[in-house]
Amino acid sequence: MTAGNSAQGSDTHEVTLVEAVNLALRRALTDDPEVVILGEDVGTNGGVFRATLGLREQFGYKRVIDTPLAEALIAGISVGMASQGMRPVAEIQFMGFINSAVEQMLCHAGRLRNRTRGRLSCPMVLRAPFGGGIHAPEHHSESTEAMFAHMPGLRVVIPSSPTRAYGLLLSAIRDPDPVVFLEPKRIYRLVRQQVVDDGQGLPLDTCFTLRQGKDLTMVSWGAMIHETLLAAKELARQGVEAEVIDVATISPLDMVTILRSVEKTGRCVVIQEAPRSFGVGSEISARIGEEALLYLRSPVQRVTGYDTPMPYPKNENLYMPSTADIIEAARATLENA
């Protein structure tokens, strides 16, 4: 972080996405004594991506807790803590290691309020860096957001910029219900943005329209927003104005924003890094087909990963959707008249 480090007041910081996460965590720890950070290596080490850097030093061992190496446990104790009014913000080191926490998230985090008809609730956040593109070993590049999006009672939130990371994470922590907060690690340090550390959250359950355009709609989230914006820029150079929507909250999905845009443009490309079939993009494409059929001037195009595991790093790039792929899909939607 290039500006001052204090989370008091409302300093402005020129920060990367991961630093914005750190800023939001620091702010939440400062503002609310019930907030605790837990996970593997979040303490002294400050997290393997440094998202929790310096928090142990500032807030101590009771608030920034290194857990044993057990993801089911991390999720399970978070449910327990949250049920008693605490606000656990748990880190799963990589999304590839979130799978043993699935049972707790599906069976308990997302159901405690409903099961008890509001008597107990589960205001926890499960953070995890996700996605590929950093040439990491196997299982370090997963994008399984669709799995969590399908689970009732969970929010799934994904920032795509430092400002949105800061604002959405604060709102996720303050939300009275469980949030799976997925951080696109490929863009953890891609750009710096001015983030005003004023404790202001950004709204959940709503898309962000990052670019206005009348010719087609491009819908994406997380790291792929980067390529999507690049594609939009290139298309603009070619005279095509793309509207770019960052879904941000994957579930529950804000279809209103997406549908309004598609009704305007009549064309849509959905971009997702995850394997193609049964992904988040499927739901978005289906909803557009079902609810804006008469506006569609061309079939929705999905630009996605393949139905394969992410290759080992040497061939990772073969898997990843590219800016050129997005442009090609956009062009395809424009061809149909």
Place this chain on the structure above:
Amino acid sequence: MTAGNSAQGSDTHEVTLVEAVNLALRRALTDDPEVVILGEDVGTNGGVFRATLGLREQFGYKRVIDTPLAEALIAGISVGMASQGMRPVAEIQFMGFINSAVEQMLCHAGRLRNRTRGRLSCPMVLRAPFGGGIHAPEHHSESTEAMFAHMPGLRVVIPSSPTRAYGLLLSAIRDPDPVVFLEPKRIYRLVRQQVVDDGQGLPLDTCFTLRQGKDLTMVSWGAMIHETLLAAKELARQGVEAEVIDVATISPLDMVTILRSVEKTGRCVVIQEAPRSFGVGSEISARIGEEALLYLRSPVQRVTGYDTPMPYPKNENLYMPSTADIIEAARATLENA
């Protein structure tokens, strides 16, 4: 089973779906010494739904194995056994308890072949009764097939009748790759069918068209096939001929059959019991919208469960899609001209 019990030769049996499962397991155990059955209560008790009834007696302790109560373990040892050439057929007692096995299925079962470039493989079957409608306690009614459908390297297969249960399960067991085999427990004993126990498998990766029709296409799987066929019958009475497609293999999806039908009818209703958003129906609807847009005379309709946990049994029926819902959706697709 009303006919003879022998799995030798090719006796014909008048059996329910769960009895057809039993017949297929018996046949597989007889034909292939590498096949073993494992799971909780599959031995002496014959499974809580009696799917493994009598197998322990016939094939002994080594082939029909009661495991400790640990689903991650059941999946994990199946991976290990399969890697050495055995054919484990593991039972998860209810799909609601499959979640701790997710990590093994996603990280290992579906990847072992790819990870080792074909050196090791994982010919295992993970069976689980799934779906609601039997007034069972919480977590006994889940339909989380979408979660597995999104995992590369896994097949997800769902029978909807005794004959298909028999034939698909045999093929699943013989398949060289891992199969998640989900059995619609609501119709475990709904009807009896003639099943010829001749060891013939039915093809995986392909839909079954259960009813021809020119007016609209209805796509479903598992227990909802029952309501779908009832709806088709009622529609026929009203002069509307619905084509009914049983997806059967959820992943990889046979879109050819579905698209061919929709190209013919121009109208489609997808029926799924699982929560609506990010379900298997979303992929099917998306693919139709994307690949048959010009044929669509009306938006695809999805009849689904709600984005909620399955209610406790008293209100379970509020959640479940009904025949009337399917008819209503079908009518809606017919209204748009």
Place this chain on the structure above:
Amino acid sequence: MFDNLDQAPGKLGYIDARGKPVRELPDEIDVAWLQASYRHMVRIRQLDKKAVALQRTGQMHTYPSCLGQEAIGTGIGLAMQDDDVLVPYYRDQATQTIRGVTMQQILQVWGGDERGNLFTGVAAKDFPNSVPIGTQMSHAAGIATAMKSRGIKQAVVANCGDGATSRGDVYEALNLVGVWQLPMVAVINNNQWAISVPRSLQTGTRTLAEKALAVGIEGLQVDGNDVVAVYQAVSQALARARSGKGGTLIEAVSYRLSDHTTADDATRYRDASEVSQAWEYDPVKRLQIFLHELGHWTPTQEQTLLAEVKQQVDAAVTAYLGEVPQAADDFMAYVFAEMTPTLLAQRDQLLAKLERDSVAQGGGSDDSR
């Protein structure tokens, strides 16, 4: 029946299977306490019997009986203080009622109505029972973490069955109790069976208590059919926990006298002789004899109690059967703190559908589809 002799209930407690004293009762156990325990146990047994009967007559869904486990639940319930938190499993009806969960609520839960989990008072922070085996143990560890972190001298009691000890998450939670020295007492109801799987097929250890050794906490075995033994063990473990000395794993050796649930038929997998032998260890009967032989329980008292309990149980059943249904959209209303636009739209669909069906059927939506 019991894996080995020193696990036989009666060997690790105060009152043996024949109602005879094994050793001197602890000071805090007086006649009033014993009578109160007995009343609790008789009450829960009657409730349990009634629940099974309701299921048999189609007025209740699948129900897990606690027949034979009354001493475990009662001993735990009486040992807990109000501000402790209970994380039960599905055979803890006795503990729950002692903590103020009403009998009607217990019937509601198994009758398929989420409102049965709307505990109040002392139980307001207690967990409802957890259906996925073992998953509740880490909730308990989380609650204990919250207590420790807040510096409050409370403790958590978390229960599970013998089968549950095979689940990795149970180990993970207990391991955390050991390394963080959490104020948590875990009680394993070792009723010898996990549905049809006997304890001997769950683990190769001689006892379940010794699993404490792998996580660095105290472990002990008690006679789970002796309410005094359970009470003593849990009380002392809770005292240790509250005073910051860490957690305890208690194996309460008992026997599941009932089918696993009303959906089960235990005659398929275990001998009648085993069950009838197990009845000789009946926790309720032995306490009755003990009290009686002390001169503190008469047939008249027994009759009065039974009449009283019958009235209470009948009242609960009447309330249960007569309860106002939940609103149709209640199953949508609590998924999130506020209904999302998606759910609001789905609610509209639901209500329209109910309206449609009610018109089609000439009014009144019912249980059939």
Place this chain on the structure above:
Amino acid sequence: MFDNLDQAPGKLGYIDARGKPVRELPDEIDVAWLQASYRHMVRIRQLDKKAVALQRTGQMHTYPSCLGQEAIGTGIGLAMQDDDVLVPYYRDQATQTIRGVTMQQILQVWGGDERGNLFTGVAAKDFPNSVPIGTQMSHAAGIATAMKSRGIKQAVVANCGDGATSRGDVYEALNLVGVWQLPMVAVINNNQWAISVPRSLQTGTRTLAEKALAVGIEGLQVDGNDVVAVYQAVSQALARARSGKGGTLIEAVSYRLSDHTTADDATRYRDASEVSQAWEYDPVKRLQIFLHELGHWTPTQEQTLLAEVKQQVDAAVTAYLGEVPQAADDFMAYVFAEMTPTLLAQRDQLLAKLERDSVAQGGGSDDSR
């Protein structure tokens, strides 16, 4: 550094940290064996060093060094028989190479090429290393189940780290070994750290070996920096396993001398003094001294060995760097035994896309997007 004194490597073995004999060597350990072990250890250390260097120069992706763990891997590798099966974790380079995995394959795996897992010969049925911590232990239990079920007198060796012992699935697998008496030997490489988390924060037990008590199998601690001790412990455990006497849990006490991986910077969380102290327990050095003092290792032999090893490692690196790339669609070709129609369609898309990009860039697809 070591949680407590009796864990200090050197206390539980044959050769202490200073290369002095602690007790008489087992009969089967002769000079040739010791020299062979030493050669293995030196070779793997050189390979390891090279892999780190390759990573530093951008020719290798994240790599987990086995610096300081050479005795564990070597001891296990030499103890295993050909028809045993290895289920390794990611620091088992030494064991793997002894079982015939080539150095080039090890580089390939961490260089990001799945073909590194195409083991042949003795290792043909061995697992590749497992990235999700702990998940491999139940694979091993499954393999042991297959062996037992087939009545073959083989055994499985499965390894994991100290941090892994906190994972429930590790417990589940070991519990199965206990209850089914499986022919499996589990070796915990207790290198004191799980990335930045010290062993003392993983569990409250004094040792990791005592976790065996919770699952009813044998458990023992050995000096993981003493190749003889590791070999002996694993050999004997394997013999027991093969003869149907069940499994063993071996805690090999050691120290991770390197960063966790090349992506880690251990100076952030542990003292330099701790590491330099740990170097005094170096497994390679001590064996060298021991052999030397026995009169069976000369500076000339050392130089010859180093030269020889350098040549081997260099050859492996050359082969690694020069290997023909995988076919572009290889990552689709092995997802299923046969490519599904979906994958075939996606392959067409991929190939078309590569064609497009190659045209756009004037030929040749590369690593940038």
